[in-house]
Amino acid sequence: MAYIIGMVSQKGGVGKSTLARMMAREFVAGGMSAKIADLDTQQQTCTYWAGRRAESGVAPEVQVQSFATVKSAIEDSARFDAYILDGKPNASEQTYEIARASDLVVIPTGQTVDDLHPGVVLAHSLVKKGLPTHRIAFAMFKITGSDRENAAARSYLEQAGYPVLPGDVPVSTAYGSASDIGKAITETPFKSLNQRAAMLAQNVIDAMAERAA
Template identity: 40%
Template sequence: MLIIGLVSQKGGVGKSSISRALATHYASKGLTVKISDLDINQSTSYQWQQRRLQSELEPVVSVECFGSVQQAMKQSSQYDVVIFDGAPQANKATQQIAEIADLIIIPTGLSVDDLQPSVILANSLKAAKIPARKITFALCRTGDSKSEYSEAQQYLESTPYRLIDGQIQERTAFRRAQDAGRSMIECQYQKPREQAQAMVAAIDSYINELTKERINEYA
């Protein structure tokens, strides 16, 4: 089983959007996928799945709300991929997700106000004995300034954590896609769709890198 955790201290950074993109990606490869929506106050991914089902979109992705990581894991043993869509400011759950996940993704915007809390969160996970290799950042909701992007990139690359290649720009098309029960990789407009697909591919390739490292460790 592959376990991926999307976490952040801040709200609205793209946790749910990336969770859905990854979920539809793995489901389209024939894997069984479950999004464990830990945001029981908003349960936005659960609501998104309802829209998806209403529109009879394929592939089918399971989404279930859980009050705790432990509860979610008890119900997920039969899935190939489990994606934790974290709630903002969920310190205890974030730590628990990080402990069991193969990969942790912290989506972040480009402003200092977004970047600093993201690095602080990563540092707190590392201080709590989560291996730095497992902790990644994904640049989301970015603008079209190249200098802003490259400064953020430089800053994050100076940390012990991996910056996932690529970015998800702020696009109405991503909102509209998700309003209609699609994921960002199923967006009807080619350019944003390819951008989301590239980010998913970069995440997948980093997961493969980590898996190879683990195999070598045991060899």
């Protein structure tokens, strides 16, 4: 039976699909079978990324498939060790279906209130619909170099009642360049950036295993 991770957000541009691709790559590189279910049938961000990865000959291969519904996606999950549900970039009924099906729901966010507030609103709505708070975790994405701003963002989320995963991913053009050729953000030419992203990936894995136990 697969570990299922749901990647959801209240708004676009916070790193949801980037995080999904990173996690899938790390699972496969670690010897696990993994797949991304791309549930954003309009943008298909992960699906097109997988195509670029195949065209560029990047290894290891990462499986991605587009699905119209969460139900059809879940039917395919049992064949994998880890299964990642990448939802639409806005809250909808699909978001709640993803949350119910997942062992861990990850909400990526930047460090400004414009990103933090919508994320907390989404988390509150999931809890209101019956999702246990401990199955939600925030991931810090696209942060600046300010320790003070980063600490303030983490405090904002923790005061709202939600765990924040250790580690973060900074703003870097190298991450975007890697994505352009079908690579994950742990596959840039820069060791320090790769290690930073990999640390966040490991903390997602640890949180997933803890909540699924």
